[in-house]
Amino acid sequence: MIPRPTKLRAVPSILFVLAAGGWIGPALAAAPADAEIARHFQERREKLIQTAIAIFEPADATQGTFLDVAAALQRGENLAAAQARLNVLNEPRPTGNMFWMYPVMAVLLNGEAHLDAGNRARLAHWWRHYWPSRGDTENHWVMYYASLYLAAQHYAGTGPEHWFNGQSAAENLTEARGYLEHWMQVTTTVGQGEYDSPGYIGEYVVPLALLVGWAEDAALRQKARMMLDYIFFDYVVEQLNGQYAGAHSRVYPRQLLQPARVTASALGWLLFGLGDYQQNAQSLLLALSGYAPPPILERIARDTSARxxxxxxxxxxxxxxxxxxxxxxxxxxxxxxxxxxxxxxxxxxxxxxxxxxxxxxxxxxxxxxxxxxxxxxxxxxxxxxxxxxxxxxxxxxxxxxxxxxxxxxxxxxxxxxxxxxxxxxxxxxxxxxxxxxxxxxxxxxxxxxxxxxxxxxxxxxxxxxxxxxxxxxxxxxxxxxxxxxxxxxxxxxxxxxxxxxxxxxxxxxxxxxxxxxxxxxxxxxxxxxxxxxxxxxxxxxxxxxxxxxxxxxxxxxxxxxxxxxxxxxxxxxxxxxxxxxxxxxxxxxxxxxxxxxxxxxxPFGVADRGSRRLEIRHGAERYRLDFENNVIMQTFAQP
Amino acid sequence: MIPRLLAVLLATGALTACATEPARFYAAVAMTKAQQNSSVPTDSGIYYRADSGEWRHFGPRILGIGSIAAEPGNPEHLLIASADGVIRSTDGGRTWRKTTGWEVVDVRAIAFDPLNPRQAYAATQWGPLRSADAGATWQLAQQGLAKLYTQTVIADRAQSGRALIGAEDGIYVSTDAAHSWQRVDSSPETTILRLVQSGVEARLLLAGTQHRGAWLSRDGGATWAQTDPGSATANLYAAALNPHDSAVMAVGGWDTGVRISTDGGATWADRTAGLPVKHVFVLAFDPEVKGRLWASVFEEGSFYSDDLGLTWLDGGLHGAYGFDYVFVPPVRR
Incomplete structure (x- = not known):
């Protein structure tokens, strides 16, 4: 039994219907193929998490990232060493702006209860005194606002004096949600801006995974989950054994010449078992979030018959x-x-x-x-x-x-x-x-x-x-x-x-x-x-x-x-x-x-510009992401 | 309430001779000289110059701080123009509050209306903003603009509700507190990098432009004409008008250094010698020291001259990429 992450939110339910209109229960989704897919995914997920936890040595506070700390907190393992590491990770002062915000939120959301009073106070102190800039790219903004949203949720009810930007928790929550909803609306209407980047896909997975795992608002959690499905569909139809292929918005020199050593491939391994295992920060956070991809995506990813x-x-x-x-x-x-x-x-x-x-x-x-x-x-x-x-x-x-x-x-x-x-x-x-x-x-x-x-x-x-x-x-x-x-x-x-x-x-x-x-x-x-x-x-x-x-x-x-x-x-x-x-x-x-x-x-999916609806297809199976109504609908053709 | 005329004079520094304490001298900068293998400067924000001559950081450390403005007659009320939006303090910088939402980004310049301090304007790279409550809340102010990019703004100290803004395709003017804008036909069709208004002759304005050099207006911005043939195609990021003598003005830019006119723009002279490089981003005449000109030189720091650029002295802020100098006069009590 895999322990449930602290405060991890339930993944929203999906409507299952027959194409003829009859309703069927979720039992259909638990068909052997789905069960096998889910089991292998959980195994890969565990490997990432356990590798992260194992990095801590009781006598060595130099190893481990915020996300490794978050993994230890979630599982309640190596707690003393993880806390010792956390003690020094913010010293002398935070840096990195949204690259500080999201891992810190991962720590808080995965187990603030395990933190000692000093670490709890220290993190709250930095949310008051460290002003993380919003950055200038779309991935910066999504990370910034997802983290701010969850921080505002975490410190709910606090006034402006508790926040770096002089806004109350409620104001930060409203502003963050406003941007996140806007970004989702634009992306599902006229496409992603930083599209199909084999590296920066991770910078979108991180904030969405945080929302899927820990947003208390069910509607936002559902939207984030649908956005992850959307982004991963975008990836699976253009991948080759896990490598993100096709034109890219952004790619670094190493990623050009050694295209598998990149976040997209690490995600491909975690999500679908494609390519080789790589311990990767973004994959780790996704693993911690509790998100599981819809099985149809793995079926598409592995189906070479349509190629x-x-x-x-x-x-x-x-x-x-x-x-x-x-x-x-x-x-x-x-x-x-x-x-x-x-x-x-x-x-x-x-x-x-x-x-x-x-x-x-x-x-x-x-x-x-x-x-x-x-x-x-x-x-x-x-x-x-x-x-x-x-x-x-x-x-x-x-x-x-x-x-x-x-x-x-x-x-x-x-x-x-x-x-x-x-x-x-x-x-x-x-x-x-x-x-x-x-x-x-x-x-x-x-x-x-x-x-x-x-x-x-x-x-x-x-x-x-x-x-x-x-x-x-x-x-x-x-x-x-x-x-x-x-x-x-x-x-x-x-x-x-x-x-x-x-x-x-x-x-x-x-x-x-x-x-x-x-x-x-x-x-x-x-x-x-x-x-x-x-x-x-x-x-x-x-x-x-x-x-x-x-x-x-x-x-x-x-x-x-x-x-x-x-x-x-x-x-x-x-x-x-x-x-x-x-x-x-x-x-x-x-x-x-x-x-x-x-x-x-x-052959695996269609969406019209402006429709805000993506229909993912595999064989007789249909998996529809309806962003207009914030619902997922899965259908199967009658035999 | 401070009488309107007094407020104007305080805002423009015209009463400095009566001051019992000095104006506060702010600089908006990013420390980029040491920035290597990173997209982030080693430091950035607002600094002010202490009596000792030392520069001290002031306010939040946010990336992309472009300027600061003080409410006329109330220097405790401050607005910072930043990449994150407008940041406001009502207690002299002890606490700060972001007063714009997620929609507002890349604010480059900000100004209060000297005749109506409740009215404020901001130039952002995605379109201008206006505020009717001293910067507590903001509204988009895009009506009439052909292109939304703006970089510099001034509130006319001679007419309340009148503002000029530098856009991607020239200078626009508003006479209804930025509810609408009209392009000034005689302004150059290029990005306007800096607009300044004279402290002694309100109808005198100077603009620095991208690729089109320096432009002067002698009728409050209604018409514009190019000045200084020597920098006619230069990118001029800096422009300054002497608050004590309307005939003295300065422009500066990339590969241009500092150019000075002492005859109201009829002739210009290069006064770059003595500066470490010819890349000047900010110029300002010191209202406290008659004739003193400050120059922010790209990644080299601030320099000042008391002889209109014939000689330059080290003014600190080494390694800074300057975006603005702002002098805020104290309140006379």
């Missing part, structure tokens, strides 16, 4: 405070740009993209190919291209800093932001278009841009690379063949050719660079009008690598970079793809319908 399929999603950029552009759209009184995501999800690979452009500041990955590997943790199973871009125009579009300092200040923490060999970037000079496992990237780069080139990354796990006389570059990644045709020839360079990260710049960003950052190569092409064509195929579809190469060579391809980059390409499936920079691309003569792009659309 390949196309997954389309609609997202939005970070809010733009300046230079929003004529193509921006308004949400409330904020401006943003639509993001059109497209992923071809095969059992052996995922090729995923957004339309390119300046969609996120600093850390955007417009597209990438990820192939299946048996041992993902240290694999560099990735292939992608980037137009490295940095400018005060971008910086001041998204940040409040001044024109002349913003680039410098960004690079204080995102060290590679202003480096020509960086591998993550949005670019206003880029347009990308994908159909199935084929992709076209086009560029129109002004002469005065900071880094006038296109970088294509061939990771060290790329095998059998062939620079063909036809102009195609062929390569193999695990069970996948891929072909890359640069429109303008380039030259090979090592990644990190400036030596910036390899030299240790950036502190934690470049930690362990030799292990994850060495041995990769870049194909760098410099031309104002530029582009490439990518064709991917599973090796299983061809008798040999040579046969794949021959098939690609035979594909009709015309292109020009004379006045503007343009391509007409007949893909392996016979589709004729046409793209001209600045114009809407077409497939077989039909322009892409960006206006009708859905919030979600794949």
């Amino acid at each position: 390949p399929y196309v997954n389309r999603e609609f997202k939005r950029t970070r809010w733009r405070m300046r230079h929003a552009g004529a193509d921006s759209m308004v949400v409330g009184d904020k401006r943003t740009l639509p993001v059109y995501k497209y992923s071809h999800v095969d059992r052996d690979f995922v090729l995923g993209s957004s339309q390119g452009g300046l969609l996120q500041p600093i850390q955007q990955q417009t597209w990438n190919l990820r192939w299946r590997v048996d041992e993902p943790l240290d694999a560099s199973n990735t292939f992608f291209a980037v137009q490295p871009y940095s400018s005060p125009h971008e910086g001041t579009m998204y940040f409040g800093a001044d024109w002349d300092t913003v680039t410098d200040l960004i690079a204080r923490s995102k060290t590679d932001y202003d480096s020509p060999d960086k591998l993550a970037s949005g670019s206003p000079h880029e347009q990308v278009f994908q159909h199935g496992p084929a992709l076209i990237g086009l560029y129109d780069i002004p002469a005065d841009t900071r880094f006038p080139h296109v970088t294509t990354l061939f990771s060290r796990d790329t095998e059998d690379l062939v620079e063909d006389e036809s102009g195609w570059i062929f390569a193999r990644g695990g069970p996948v063949y891929f072909a890359y045709r640069p429109l303008v020839p380039g030259e090979w360079k090592p990644n990190d050719w400036t030596g910036l990260l390899g030299g240790g710049a950036g502190g934690w960003i470049s930690t362990g660079f030799l292990e994850w950052g060495s041995g990769h190569r870049c194909y760098v092409s410099t031309a104002r009008h530029n582009g490439y064509v990518v064709q991917v195929a599973p090796a299983r579809d061809f008798d040999s690598y040579a046969a794949f190469q021959a098939a690609v060579r035979a594909l009709p391809l015309t292109f020009s970079t004379a006045t503007v980059a343009e391509v007409t390409f007949t893909a392996l499936d016979g589709s004729v793809l046409r793209a001209r920079y600045g114009e809407v691309p077409s497939v077989n003569g039909e322009p892409l319908d960006y206006a009708g792009w859905p919030l979600f659309e794949s």
Whole structure:
């Protein structure tokens, strides 16, 4: 029997109905498959929690995080050592803003009763005297307000004199809930802003898990649980053995090159048993919260029978405070740009993209190919291209800093932001278009841009690379063949050719660079009008690598970079793809319908923009998240 | 209640000759020079300059503090413009209260109406705000703006309810206490970085802009014309008008250093020599010391000059990225 966390709230019930309209009891959900899924999830959950608790040594107060303390408090184990550690964790004074708030709330909510009077008083003291700033990204705000909400709930009835911001507990509760409801409303209507980030997914899981586990208000608890389901659905339809694939809003250099060593993969292991075990703070908090994913998500995650399929999603950029552009759209009184995501999800690979452009500041990955590997943790199973871009125009579009300092200040923490060999970037000079496992990237780069080139990354796990006389570059990644045709020839360079990260710049960003950052190569092409064509195929579809190469060579391809980059390409499936920079691309003569792009659309789920309803599908099973009415409805088709 | 005229004079520092105690000199800064491998400055907030010349931290330590304003005639009532919203004190900074909700963020500038201290304005990077109760509550004030980004605001000390705000696409004016705004056609179509009003000639205003240099108005902001051809394309973050002599003015910016005019903007001279770098973000004439000009130099600190920039002296706040200087006159009792 797993002990129930202190004050942990019951997970809201779900309505189970038959498609024909008859009601059935929850017993249907306890079918063997569900029971097995639940049992394995609990085992993984326990492993995380017990590992956290085991970190404490009675004579050593240097080990353990706030969340490890929270785990010990929840289970009532290693209490003395955990408290000793907690004594020093706030010394000399708290730091980290919302990264202090949420772990402290995890400690309080998991077992304040176990704390001695000194620690209880100390934490209350800091809620009065330490002013955590709200931060400037969406994940900051969600963490801040979920933590503030729960703190206000925890210290209910206290007056302004007990709070850093001079507001009473009731006022903080109201303000926090207002933002949380707003964020959920926007996200389920026009998509997530920091969308599909393999690292920052954790920064959304944390606050939602806190609310699921400990919010006393049943309606808010239900909403948070539905948001977790929503975010995890978003993940499972674009993952490959636990790795978050497809276009990303934000990704760090290490995550680009070693894509399994990231929070999304750690969550994939906890939630669905995908990939490898990684002890991870965000996963630990989720484990402590009592949240369990709906079994349908694991069935989707593990179901390769429906692959390949196309997954389309609609997202939005970070809010733009300046230079929003004529193509921006308004949400409330904020401006943003639509993001059109497209992923071809095969059992052996995922090729995923957004339309390119300046969609996120600093850390955007417009597209990438990820192939299946048996041992993902240290694999560099990735292939992608980037137009490295940095400018005060971008910086001041998204940040409040001044024109002349913003680039410098960004690079204080995102060290590679202003480096020509960086591998993550949005670019206003880029347009990308994908159909199935084929992709076209086009560029129109002004002469005065900071880094006038296109970088294509061939990771060290790329095998059998062939620079063909036809102009195609062929390569193999695990069970996948891929072909890359640069429109303008380039030259090979090592990644990190400036030596910036390899030299240790950036502190934690470049930690362990030799292990994850060495041995990769870049194909760098410099031309104002530029582009490439990518064709991917599973090796299983061809008798040999040579046969794949021959098939690609035979594909009709015309292109020009004379006045503007343009391509007409007949893909392996016979589709004729046409793209001209600045114009809407077409497939077989039909322009892409960006206006009708859905919030979600794949064999496993659909949601219309603005509907606030997501229907998750697997076989005859339907799991509907109705944010308009704050209910989950599960249905099964009649036999 | 303080008579209206007296309140105006106190707010503008025009009565400093009668002062029995000095004005309090505040600086809004972020300590970014030592900020490495981090998105967070090593310190930030409001500092004030003690009689000893030492700078002391004042108020809450919040990221992104842009400015501070004191209620005219009541220096115990303070408003801080911060990334977290507007922070208010009614007891001289002993306690503070955030008076804006989650919707308000990135407040860069804040001002009281000198003729009606209940009225206050805030420029935020997501749109301006107005308050009719001295900053206790706030309302959005976006009507009439083509783009919502704003960075600088002044409340006209000559006409209650009249305010000017610097937006992404120029200068806007309101004559109904920010219930609506009208763009000033002759203002440059670019981001306005700083607006200041003369303490001696209320119709004289100076603006620093992004990429378009310095602009002057001699009719209270109704019309504007570019001044100083030497900085015509510069990003000018700093602008100052001498409270004792309307002919003396200063602008400063990135790669521009400090530029001074002593003839009402007819001619300008570079007065950067002696400063460690040519990146100036704040300028202010000291109302307490006639002719003293303060300059905040990017990550180098504050400097002052008593000879209009011919020589500069170290004024402390080393490593600071300055956002504003504010002098708050004491109440005469």
